[in-house]
Amino acid sequence: MTFQATASGRASWCLALSLASVHLVSSVDRHIPTLVLSAIQLEFSLTDTDLGFLHGTAYVLFYAIAIVPVGILADRYDRRRIVMGGLIIWTIGTAACGLSQSYTQLVAARMVVGLGQAALVPTAISLIAESFGSRRMGRPIAIFTAAATLGRGVALFGGGVLLAWIINRGIPSALAPWRALFLLSLVLNLIALAWYFTTRAGPRAPGEVAPTRDLARAVAARWPVYLAYFGGAAASITLVQIIAAWTPTILVRSFGLTASESGLLFGPIVLSFGPAGNLVGGWVVDSLERRGVTGAPALANALSLIAAIGAGSILCSAQTLPIAVTGLMATTFFLGMTTPTGLVGIQNLTPPAIRGRVTALFVLCVTLVSLGAGPVVVGWLSDQFHDGVNGLRLAVLVAFWGVGCLGVLSSAAANRLDRTAV
CATH class of the missing domain: 1.20.1250.20 (MFS general substrate transporter like domains)
Incomplete structure (x- = not known):
């Protein structure tokens, strides 16, 4: 709906x-x-x-x-x-x-x-x-x-x-x-x-203001699809946070760059490929919606995550800096594509009267999971591998496959549940 x-x-x-x-x-x-x-x-x-x-x-x-x-x-x-x-x-x-x-x-x-x-x-x-x-x-x-x-x-x-x-x-x-x-x-x-x-913003739809209890009713009525959308979005943003937190260190440890050189290399990639991915992701969702594809945001998120897992694998396994940079560009782009999908999906699910509250809860939960778990878990994994040069890249690779696959499965479930609810 x-x-x-x-x-x-x-x-x-x-x-x-x-x-x-x-x-x-x-x-x-x-x-x-x-x-x-x-x-x-x-x-x-x-x-x-x-x-x-x-x-x-x-x-x-x-x-x-x-x-x-x-x-x-x-x-x-x-x-x-x-x-x-x-x-x-x-x-x-x-x-x-x-x-x-x-x-x-x-x-x-x-x-x-x-x-x-x-x-x-x-x-x-x-x-x-x-x-x-x-x-x-x-x-x-x-x-x-x-x-x-x-x-x-x-x-x-x-x-x-x-x-x-x-x-x-x-x-x-x-x-x-x-x-x-x-x-x-x-x-x-x-x-x-x-x-x-x-x-100027347009006027609210008639009867849009609703009591708080409607929030619980709306979410409870479709809690599986809300949970699936949350899983897909949390996985995507967790990978974004992992890349943001650990890429400069990977460039220093594995390819011998200085801290300033890694920043000068990584910064322009984030500024160009990240927003480009955002815009392409939004365009893909709109294109699928116009074609009548139900659950389009979840489908776009799943496909983008699959591509991001492949690109992240190139970044983490590259033996030369040019190949690593190519993987980093692609990873940043495909993760950028995932960023708007969860927000769009939640808006489609939610009646206008409670969108503010549902969106706030969604953003809060995704933020806490991605910031609270992603970077620190990768750091812990790196310590367990006891490899000062390649341990961090291996930890990021494990995170991409583990978190990424969970995100793909969650998004696929969201797409299926969204279609069956229509």
């Missing part, structure tokens, strides 16, 4: 592109601290554990706490205003990062950033689904997810250039360069806010 929406095509695309710009900005603000952790550590005399808590835990803690309540709000109130409110909140948090005078203030500021950004994904995905309908949402959701990858690149590469300019040219104030970077990055926030403010 699918839920269609009627909205002007031009207005829908304007909304989707403005939401993508907000997603890009959120990714910039999420990753900007990566560039200046050393400077922050020096100024406040912090340990590596302190930095890890600041960069990851402080953000994720409030993000995880807030995302489900925000999903509830998104199902009851004006979604457009919720996104705008979230953007304003995390913009304030980013500004506070640049103005913080202690480690405690920095942690609090990062929590505010996480709190604000929790409002974005479930609300934005619900808006896109409402505006485009099930047969047209693949590409706009793919553009939305690709924007996050681009935002990470803007933060790391553009932020690096800006930081170098600040250091080399100086700025007419007493601000430390790392503080100036936080504050100057807010220009992007203001541009995204101004663009988003000019867009």
